[in-house]
Amino acid sequence: MEKIYLSKEQLRKFLIVYQGLHYPKQFKSYTGIKEFVKRVGCLQYDPLNVVGRNIDLILQSRIENYKPNMLEKLMYGDRELIDGWDKMMSIYCTEDWAYFERIRNRRKSELEELLKRRNSSEAITYVDIVKKYISENGACLPSKIDLGETKLCGWGHGKFSSATMDYMFNIGILGVKEKKNVQRVYDLIENVLPKEVFQMKDPFDNDRSFYKWYFKRRIGSIGIYWDRNGGGWLGHFVSEKKLRNEILQELCDEGELLRVYVEGVHENFYIRTEDSHILAEAEQNFHKKVTFLAPLDNLLWDRKLVKDIFNFEYSWEVYVPVSKRKYGYYVLPVLYGDKIIARFEPEIHRGDAPLVIKNWWWEDRNAVTDEVINEVYDCFARFCTFLKSSGLSDESYKVILGK
Template sequence: MIAGTGILRFSQAQAKRFLLMKQGLLGKHRFSGQAGVMECVRQLSCIQFDPLDICGRNDSLLLHSRVDGYRPAMLDALLYTERSLFDYWDKNLSICVTEDWPCFEATRNQFRERGVRSQDQIAKVADQVLDLIDTKGPLCAQDLPCDTRVDWWWSPTSLSRAVLETLYFQGTLMIHHKQGTRKYYELTSRLLPPHLLQKTEPFATHAERLGWQLRRRIGAVGLLWRRSSPAFLGMVEFKKLVREKIFAELMEAGELVEVRVEGIEEPLYMLATDLPLVDTLDDDPGIVRTEFLAPLDSLLWDRALVERLFGFDYTWEVYAPQAKRKFGYYVLPVLHGEELIGRVEPVRNRKTGLLEIRGCWFEPAVVDVQEKRAAIARTAMRLALMNGCDRITLPW
């Protein structure tokens, strides 16, 4: 702490250790089993969702790196049996804590008020779709008699999908369950308890809501700066002047702490509730873990910050043309201890029960490569088991 200022000062090594401790990625696993999945999501506030499933979806890859003994069925149970979690729009498509349902009322209102593409066509069939679900129970797009193609967010799609997604974003429907990538929707009134449905949004102003969102995003990463950041995706009307104002208000309220990190001119900010972690920064983590990080892992939300602290430049090349890829299609960063040491490209084959590590690229400064390869092989085997595979192949 800088005397008389309330400002913390970290070396880069301390800043990295703080982030990894906050993320549950340092030392012995903090989270375990299905209860650990819930605890982990609650700490992160949300997990970003992406439907690509090459070696596990983004949500499962993130949880696998943090929760001892994780299996995808644990997350599915929390989403679609216990309903302690739900799918919704937060940092883009995300998995959120159900208790936070009232806090997203403004988001639902935005979808109700601003309309969507092909709004007129959707409005003509919306009541019919709701009547069908009311009568038959959960339905997917393929169950509906709406084959017309309509203009949609990224490309034309079926009217059935467009109407289901519209009603979902507006809050009338929720995802009841999934079969692969196929989503089945049910009336929200049948899935959420009355006390949540009846509870009003807890924010009196948009600024209050932005403050809530900012605390969540800083808490999900651990440290963030005031500059524009991909970590703020999904925060509406959060441009520079508003952002500066919300940061200042949270600082004045004592909810944020300014952190100065050696070698970084801009101040960073952490939650005041995370101050107890600072007292443990010099503790020996005990074991060195090796984890494969999800491409949309919260630790990686601000890749410019990751590069400044870890010296690791990560680009997710999944949408890049093959000829322009430097590494591979679905490549994951490798965390070993307190360093990002390289990348791997795991690909699952369910038919053969094989997880293939198609490539492994170490950072130039990495030493003791054979030791690191052995650690990567052990992590690859754990990932194989999560994917229902019992064998791995390695590129060396």
């Protein structure tokens, strides 16, 4: 069995190149979005929008001149990508739809138990009513359907129509036709999927075949990943350690995965065999430029891995009480080459107003050179173009410099 030995620096460089975070950019414009999603399997979706949604922040760091309408066209125009459940709420390639039947079945059981615990099981009884309504009236928001109930036990969905349609979405009866801001406009899944995708049957003849596809795919979501419990193994099936160990061993035995040993880290790592050629590409020099990372970026899924390999401790503190936050509400890491050198907290940005940086924290103030500062400013120029902002506010320059 082939074994690969890497230093932490070599692993960092591989991850940066694999994730398309290096310069010059590997993934180009509109077509590059689909290429990147196909490589990593899925991108995690979150509706919060401080300086762009998480999904847009992921893509702006990888796609030159990225604009959110590119993603909207891919998802709701060309139907190349689709909303679905993977690690968490995510987007993935539409052609993968049939492969996720077991995930949808597991979500069905999970949501039925959840609704039962919340005394909201009645929502499930409205499935046929909602399906008939959409069949006769077309795609709609949950608020357009009145099921005679205005409040649900003070949690989550405010109406049965919302709970019912979310349930139907998760189990594959409904799909998202479009989004109005963060609200999903639902349609019958057969009206959302391309005909050939809708008609495709589950390609796996047994659970084991699915597990091998799914576990291997999850390794590819990060690039090289270890077998210990962590953020990269969140989700159905992959979080089951005993099953995971069995499947990873089988995939190694079959040559689908290669085992990787990382200097100074006492964990088993794995890489997809077809991705191993990228190791050589990562050894070549790439331009050291600054990039701002999304809070739920694939590179950051496993906080322990980030700490061990990048020597960077990161926690997304959006849901942490203000008094317990170490940094701030919405903080973005700053990547420079293969190192994470800083983090910053922006103010909410809308329109063409200047972008305001509330706080900036350098990891190592002694390593801040004029070259680094210039690269930070260059990145903000690109970032402000993405935001359609007029540029950084005057005060923000002082915050970055620590004055």
